[in-house]
Amino acid sequence: MNEWSLIPLFWGTLIFLLINAFACLWRGLAGPTLPDRILAANVIGTKTMVVLVLLGLAREQGIWLDVALVYGLLSFTVTLVAGRLLETGRLKGAWKQ
Amino acid sequence: MNRRRAGRILTAVLIAALAVPLMYGMVQLPAPGHADAPAHTNVSAGYIERGAELGGSENLVTGVLLNFRALDTFGEVLVIFTAWLAVAAVAGTASNAERDPVPPSPVVDYVIRLLGPFIAIFALFVIVNGHVLPGGGFQGGVLLGAMLILLSLVMDAETVARAVSARSWIWLRATGVLVFAMVAVMGLPLAGYLFGLPDEPGLRQVLTVALELGIGIGGGAVLAGLFFAIAGADRS
Amino acid sequence: MIDAAHALLVCFLVIAGAAFFFIGTLGLLRFPDFYTRIHAVTKCDALGAGLVLLGLAIWRGPDGEGVRILALIALLLISSPTAGHALARAAFRTGLKPWTRNDGERDGEIPGDASERD
Amino acid sequence: MTGSVTAKYREMRVNATDLFDLVLLALLLTCAIGIARLKDLAACAILFSAYSFILCLVWAHRGAPDVAMTEAAVGAGITTVLFLVVISRVGRREK
Numbered sequence: 324m325n326e327w328s329l330i331p332l333f334w335g336t337l338i339f340l341l342i343n344a345f346a347c348l349w350r351g352l353a354g355p356t357l358p359d360r361i362l363a364a365n366v367i368g369t370k371t372m373v374v375l376v377l378l379g380l381a382r383e384q385g386i387w388l389d390v391a392l393v394y395g396l397l398s399f400t401v402t403l404v405a406g407r408l409l410e411t412g413r414l415k416g417a418w419k420q
Numbered sequence: 421m422n423r424r425r426a427g428r429i430l431t432a433v434l435i436a437a438l439a440v441p442l443m444y445g446m447v448q449l450p451a452p453g454h455a456d457a458p459a460h461t462n463v464s465a466g467y468i469e470r471g472a473e474l475g476g477s478e479n480l481v482t483g484v485l486l487n488f489r490a491l492d493t494f495g496e497v498l499v500i501f502t503a504w505l506a507v508a509a510v511a512g513t514a515s516n517a518e519r520d521p522v523p524p525s526p527v528v529d530y531v532i533r534l535l536g537p538f539i540a541i542f543a544l545f546v547i548v549n550g551h552v553l554p555g556g557g558f559q560g561g562v563l564l565g566a567m568l569i570l571l572s573l574v575m576d577a578e579t580v581a582r583a584v585s586a587r588s589w590i591w592l593r594a595t596g597v598l599v600f601a602m603v604a605v606m607g608l609p610l611a612g613y614l615f616g617l618p619d620e621p622g623l624r625q626v627l628t629v630a631l632e633l634g635i636g637i638g639g640g641a642v643l644a645g646l647f648f649a650i651a652g653a654d655r656s
Numbered sequence: 657m658i659d660a661a662h663a664l665l666v667c668f669l670v671i672a673g674a675a676f677f678f679i680g681t682l683g684l685l686r687f688p689d690f691y692t693r694i695h696a697v698t699k700c701d702a703l704g705a706g707l708v709l710l711g712l713a714i715w716r717g718p719d720g721e722g723v724r725i726l727a728l729i730a731l732l733l734i735s736s737p738t739a740g741h742a743l744a745r746a747a748f749r750t751g752l753k754p755w756t757r758n759d760g761e762r763d764g765e766i767p768g769d770a771s772e773r774d
Numbered sequence: 775m776t777g778s779v780t781a782k783y784r785e786m787r788v789n790a791t792d793l794f795d796l797v798l799l800a801l802l803l804t805c806a807i808g809i810a811r812l813k814d815l816a817a818c819a820i821l822f823s824a825y826s827f828i829l830c831l832v833w834a835h836r837g838a839p840d841v842a843m844t845e846a847a848v849g850a851g852i853t854t855v856l857f858l859v860v861i862s863r864v865g866r867r868e869k
Contacts (some may be wrong), residue, residue, distance in 0.1 A: 329663060329666060329667070329715065331790070332667060332670060332671075333670070334790040334794070335790075336670055336671075336673075336674050336708070337794070338790070338793055338794055338797060339674055339677075339678075340674065340677060341794070341797045341798065341801065342797060343677050343678060343681045344801065344828075345797070345800070345801055345804070346681045346684075346685055347681055347684055347685075348801065348804060348805060348808070348824065349685065350684050350685060350693075351808075351820075351821050351824060352804075352808040352812070352821070356690060356747070356752060357814070357816055357817060357820070358690050358694075358743055358746065358747040358752065359690050359693065360817045360820050360821060361743060361820050362684070362690070362693060362694055362697060362743060363684065363824070364820045364821060364823055364824040365739055365743075366680070366681075366684060366697055366701055367824040367827060367828070368823070368824065368827050368850070369701045369705055369732070369736065370677065370701075371827045371828060371830070371831055372705070372728075372827075373673075373677075373704075373705050373708050373709065374831060375830075375831060375834055375842075376708075376709065376712060376725065376728065377708070377712070378794075378831070378834065378835065379834070380712055380715075380716070380721075384839070385720070385721040385724075386553055386554055386839060387554075387834055387839055387842075388721060388724040388725065388728065389546065389553060389554060389555060389724075389839075389843070390554065390830070390834060390839055390842050390843045390846060391728060392542060392724070392727065392728060392731065393546070393555075393559065393563065393843055393846050393847050394827065394830070394846045394850075395728060395731050395732060395735060396539060396542070396563060396566065396731070396735075396851075397562075397563075397566055397846060397847060397850055397851030397852075398739075398823075398827070398850065398851075399731075399735040399738070399739055400566045400569065400570055400851055400855065401820075401823050401850070401851060401854050401855060401858075402739040402742065402743060403528060403532070403570060403573060403738070403739060403742050404569065404570075404573065404855045404858060404859070405743075405746075405816075405820065405858055406739070406742035406743045406745070406746040407524070407528075407573050407742070407746070408858055408859065408862050409746040409747070409750055410522050410742075410745065410746035410749050410750065411522050412522075412750065479840070481840040482840075522749060525741065525742060525745050527738060527741050527742075528738060528741070528742050531734060531735070531738040534734070535731075535734065535735070546843075554839035554840045554842070554843050555840070555843050556840070558844060558847075558848070559843045559844055559847045559848075562847035562848055562851060562852050563847065565852060566847075566851055566852065566855075569855060643852050643856075646856060647855060647856065647859060650856070650859045650860055650863060651859050651862075
């Protein structure tokens with residue numbers, strides 16, 4: 324009974340989070356510098372990961388949690404590699420925006 | 421200028437003309453997941469009914485990948501190995517030849533060294549449970565590769581070279597192809613045809629897990645090798 | 657009665673997490689330069705995702721899925737600040753200038769725009 | 775009479791699943807068109823990883839967790855890393 328009554332809340336939250344991710348995508352597309360875009364992609368990754376967990380629980384597919392773990396690990400990897408390439412000066416390029 | 425504009429208009433008209441029949445076809449498709457859709461009434465019903473038994477794994481996707489379409493999967497394993505061979509031939513195999521001028525952040529260093537073993541354990545979990553849960557050789561292999569790439573961000577080349585020699589790297593990268601070829605040939609005496617898995621459930625399970633492990637380790641080493649080869653290439 | 661309290665707690669945690677996500681998004685969109693944005697975003701994201709996932713873990717109770725959600729929280733609480741730190745450090749080392757109050761007075765110019773080193 | 779009106783209202787009300795699909799598709803389209811219009815290759819690679827994360831949600835929602843995991847691992851993770859390291863070698867600007 325209790326479990327049943329919380330499912331609409333999960334659906335509402337995940338749609339709200341997706342709309343938030345939409346707003347973050349604007350920063351990713353418009354963001355003036357490359358670090359801004361990496362940050363936006365990282366945020367979108369976190370939000371979609373939470374959405375995936377909520378979706379899996381709302382539809383009673385607990386095995387999607389493994390997919391969410393893979394998500395978390397790989398978005399971490401991408402951010403660290405991009406940061407390292409920026410830091411060592413390899414990704415600079417004579418290019419603004 | 422005028423020709424360019426005409427070309428744009430022509431492109432738009434062509435795309436619209438293509439879109440109309442496609443949309444018309446889309447509307448007539450059955451709803452996704454509908455029970456009466458042709459995809460669900462013909463061949464896949466048979467796969468769903470008998471696939472777990474014939475394929476030898478609870479997860480039907482893994483059964484199809486490793487048993488019904490084993491030749492296709494073998495081709496995929498060969499493709500990524502060949503990709504590494506090509507990149508290594510063009511870019512060389514030296515990993516991180518020049519020392520990076522900027523030392524890595526101590527925080528990142530600590531966290532990667534802390535997380536590394538856990539990533540490896542999770543990758544092995546994904547690989548070995550591929551026949552029950554979503555996941556399998558490729559996905560776990562990508563996780564292993566991601567772990568190697570992360571470690572290469574904070575470790576210097578000498579440490580890596582001391583742990584795994586260049587010759588062992590090549591053998592590791594060939595693991596997927598070798599294990600798959602071995603299992604494929606073993607199908608001849610055990611099942612009577614190439615790429616066949618034996619009927620006995622225990623042996624079949626062992627072979628499936630061996631295949632997954634081979635694909636995982638080989639795939640991870642190949643992906644990390646691609647990264648090392650490109651990142652460490654001479655900039656000339 | 658305990659069930660109602662349980663549901664209320666989960667409700668509160670999930671909604672609080674969503675609110676933190678929203679604040680982080682606002683910060684990402686409205687703040688003037690990269691450093692202020694990353695300041696807003698990393699904190700709000702770690703807290704928001706942590707609260708939502710904590711609510712879900714409490715909702716599931718201590719079964720296999722609850723433990724997996726706890727592992728996810730642990731991963732998130734380690735990886736999110738590290739990623740933010742690495743990114744901010746990379747940006748600072750490549751010479752991205754932080755925004756100062758004077759920059760805001762030149763109208764119509766985004767501060768981060770001019771400062772990316774070639 | 776009122777019963778039929780409420781039934782009709784229930785039919786018309788947008789289902790949560792449909793709304794989810796709509797938002798996902800809008801996100802995917804915006805992301806794809808935005809990537810196509812960008813000129814900075816590194817930014818394209820980064821946003822392509824965000825695109826893959828969204829696409830992974832679509833696969834999971836369609837009931838294919840295997841494909842979702844592959845998309846998250848290969849599409850969002852390794853491909854982006856390889857793109858970035860290649861771009862760091864060949865230059866960031868689109869010719």
